[in-house]
Amino acid sequence: MTTGAGPAISIAEFQEIMRDGVPLVASFGVEVEAIGVGTIRLRMPCRDLFVRPGGTVVGPAMFALADVALYGVVLSLIGRVELAVTTSMTINFLRRPALKPVIAEARIIKLGQRLAYGEITLYSEGEADPVAHVTGTYSIPPHRPVEIDSPRYQIAPAADKVS
Amino acid sequence: MTTGAGPAISIAEFQEIMRDGVPLVASFGVEVEAIGVGTIRLRMPCRDLFVRPGGTVVGPAMFALADVALYGVVLSLIGRVELAVTTSMTINFLRRPALKPVIAEARIIKLGQRLAYGEITLYSEGEADPVAHVTGTYSIPPHRPVEIDSPRYQIAPAADKVS
Amino acid sequence: MTTGAGPAISIAEFQEIMRDGVPLVASFGVEVEAIGVGTIRLRMPCRDLFVRPGGTVVGPAMFALADVALYGVVLSLIGRVELAVTTSMTINFLRRPALKPVIAEARIIKLGQRLAYGEITLYSEGEADPVAHVTGTYSIPPHRPVEIDSPRYQIAPAADKVS
Amino acid sequence: MTTGAGPAISIAEFQEIMRDGVPLVASFGVEVEAIGVGTIRLRMPCRDLFVRPGGTVVGPAMFALADVALYGVVLSLIGRVELAVTTSMTINFLRRPALKPVIAEARIIKLGQRLAYGEITLYSEGEADPVAHVTGTYSIPPHRPVEIDSPRYQIAPAADKVS
Numbered sequence: 001m002t003t004g005a006g007p008a009i010s011i012a013e014f015q016e017i018m019r020d021g022v023p024l025v026a027s028f029g030v031e032v033e034a035i036g037v038g039t040i041r042l043r044m045p046c047r048d049l050f051v052r053p054g055g056t057v058v059g060p061a062m063f064a065l066a067d068v069a070l071y072g073v074v075l076s077l078i079g080r081v082e083l084a085v086t087t088s089m090t091i092n093f094l095r096r097p098a099l100k101p102v103i104a105e106a107r108i109i110k111l112g113q114r115l116a117y118g119e120i121t122l123y124s125e126g127e128a129d130p131v132a133h134v135t136g137t138y139s140i141p142p143h144r145p146v147e148i149d150s151p152r153y154q155i156a157p158a159a160d161k162v163s
Numbered sequence: 164m165t166t167g168a169g170p171a172i173s174i175a176e177f178q179e180i181m182r183d184g185v186p187l188v189a190s191f192g193v194e195v196e197a198i199g200v201g202t203i204r205l206r207m208p209c210r211d212l213f214v215r216p217g218g219t220v221v222g223p224a225m226f227a228l229a230d231v232a233l234y235g236v237v238l239s240l241i242g243r244v245e246l247a248v249t250t251s252m253t254i255n256f257l258r259r260p261a262l263k264p265v266i267a268e269a270r271i272i273k274l275g276q277r278l279a280y281g282e283i284t285l286y287s288e289g290e291a292d293p294v295a296h297v298t299g300t301y302s303i304p305p306h307r308p309v310e311i312d313s314p315r316y317q318i319a320p321a322a323d324k325v326s
Numbered sequence: 327m328t329t330g331a332g333p334a335i336s337i338a339e340f341q342e343i344m345r346d347g348v349p350l351v352a353s354f355g356v357e358v359e360a361i362g363v364g365t366i367r368l369r370m371p372c373r374d375l376f377v378r379p380g381g382t383v384v385g386p387a388m389f390a391l392a393d394v395a396l397y398g399v400v401l402s403l404i405g406r407v408e409l410a411v412t413t414s415m416t417i418n419f420l421r422r423p424a425l426k427p428v429i430a431e432a433r434i435i436k437l438g439q440r441l442a443y444g445e446i447t448l449y450s451e452g453e454a455d456p457v458a459h460v461t462g463t464y465s466i467p468p469h470r471p472v473e474i475d476s477p478r479y480q481i482a483p484a485a486d487k488v489s
Numbered sequence: 490m491t492t493g494a495g496p497a498i499s500i501a502e503f504q505e506i507m508r509d510g511v512p513l514v515a516s517f518g519v520e521v522e523a524i525g526v527g528t529i530r531l532r533m534p535c536r537d538l539f540v541r542p543g544g545t546v547v548g549p550a551m552f553a554l555a556d557v558a559l560y561g562v563v564l565s566l567i568g569r570v571e572l573a574v575t576t577s578m579t580i581n582f583l584r585r586p587a588l589k590p591v592i593a594e595a596r597i598i599k600l601g602q603r604l605a606y607g608e609i610t611l612y613s614e615g616e617a618d619p620v621a622h623v624t625g626t627y628s629i630p631p632h633r634p635v636e637i638d639s640p641r642y643q644i645a646p647a648a649d650k651v652s
Binding site (some may be wrong): 346347348349350351353374375376377378379380382384385386387389390391394408411412413414415416417418419424 | 509510511512513514516537538539540541542544545547548549550552553556557571574575576577578579580581582649
């Protein structure tokens with residue numbers, strides 16, 4: 001079932017999608033480090049604007065990074081689909097991040113026809129313990145059928161009762 | 164039990180706290196419209212950077228507004244306490260917001276000694292239906308006792324088992 | 327736009343739906359106290375099986391009550407639709423409930439074509455402060471058009487971008 | 490830093506804790522299949538009471554299983570601590586489960602002094618794709634210091650700013 005095509009968008013394509021479609025988050029300097037089939041790794045530098053008293057990174061910047069990571073990981077499976085939007089996200093802040101770049105690692109847990117659900121873990125760069133853990137749901141508008149390069153993420157209309 | 168003192172911070176004080184302590188969100192142009200005892204109303208203008216394809220406001224800007232609204236509504240009860248931080252938030256996006264300012268109305272549902280839990284509803288300015296609904300928990304560091312101007316939000320150490 | 331018909335199901339109908347379709351929760355003795363258009367009030371007695379050490383009601387019983395309350399409040403708007411299912415819920419436990427019946431008050435915040443989003447507040451019977459606060463999303467399968475007796479909850483296909 | 494002692498409670502001890510402390514969930518027939526240091530695997534049979542129309546397992550039974558799995562995985566690290574309670578949980582239902590036993594696999598993502606945060610994935614027995622994904626926070630009452638048999642989960646008071 002694997003086509004050998006790899007992720008449905010390249011690093012360069014997702015950089016461009018961010019720049020054109022999510023300019024706020026692009027303005028934070030977010031860079032794509034890696035894209036796989038259903039996985040992505042992003043890096044956000046620590047800007048002066050993100051610093052909070054006590055020397056930590058402001059929560060909304062971390063949320064923004066997680067949100068765009070979920071967007072990217074959805075597109076890694078279905079390719080460039082316009083108007084896909086987040087429907088819900090839950091973020092748990094686990095440790096005060098140091099004043100360092102923040103790394104987001106995201107993966108899709110369930111890909112349905114209309115909804116995708118994934119998980120994003122945030123780390124301070126170079127550290128092992130997560131600073132935040134996020135789960136979220138993306139709404140996918142009607143789109144042409146896609147061929148997904150992974151047996152793990154086939155869209156099965158008949159069995160796909162929940163989303 | 165009411166002291167007649169009203170909210171524990173003024174509009175001007177919270178504007179200053181945002182500017183000094185949450186510069187990212189302050190840079191979004193968020194303004195305080197009203198503060199009560201356990202309630203707050205904020206307004207965020209619709210910046211060019213917030214626009215997404217399809218003509219809607221980017222989710223992380225709405226999250227940032229909700230997050231700072233929860234911060235403000237906690238301080239409206241306990242006053243300026245350093246290092247209070249969000250521990251978790253759940254955001255549900257309900258409608259695509261128009262390209263208009265976004266209004267946040269927040270209220271505290273539970274104030275404990277160590278945790279506060281509240282709810283934030285976001286609207287496009289001038290519209291009745293919410294564009295997003297958010298719940299969140301704030302962690303409150305040890306602080307001197309405060310007198311709260313509301314019978315609704317007294318901190319009752321003995322009964323306060325959960326937080 | 328109001329038809330004067332009131333809620334789309336009666337108390338007796340929802341009692342029957344619970345008994346036939348959600349036997350686990352019906353076995354908890356949950357009773358419907360009131361149904362409105364987009365609102366519901368349920369009561370769950372405090373069974374011996376619900377008691378936890380420290381003299382409090384077990385969390386999953388409260389979740390079950392909230393879940394069925396969300397189901398009821400969705401049906402209060404759209405009537406008996408088979409196979410509507412919860413897609414996500416977030417529960418925050420705020421106070422240890424006393425060993426008393428638990429009351430659930432639910433309301434719909436957003437009704438879309440495919441998803442409904444609502445909020446449930448749980449109280450110990452006769453007490454003013456909530457013991458838990460819950461938000462959740464229900465997935466609504468394709469169904470015949472319904473006429474809703476409330477200007478507040480009209481389903482507007484064109485504007486209903488998110489769900 | 491590893492003591493070689495393994496998890497802080499045994500399978501038999503947690504079975505007993507469930508039976509005595511969480512009788513509702515014990516009455517569902519939940520069994521412990523495995524306990525590690527910061528991990529647990531539980532199995533819940535599919536009772537007649539759990540069946541919903543369409544031939545699927547009722548959501549609150551899955552929530553109950555996830556909740557007790559989080560309890561168990563906290564105790565696997567800190568041992569038998571009375572009055573630990575869930576403070577919040579978010580459950581996402583991903584697929585309609587078949588009428589089969591449900592397996593819960595839980596792990597702790599962050600262990601703090603006062604709060605623990607973990608993730609629970611639910612499967613239909615023998616199937617690879619999850620039916621639900623849950624995250625939750627447990628509140629840990631003040632307790633004597635514990636020695637944890639894992640470098641991954643040391644409690645570091647000074648660095649433990651968030652919880």
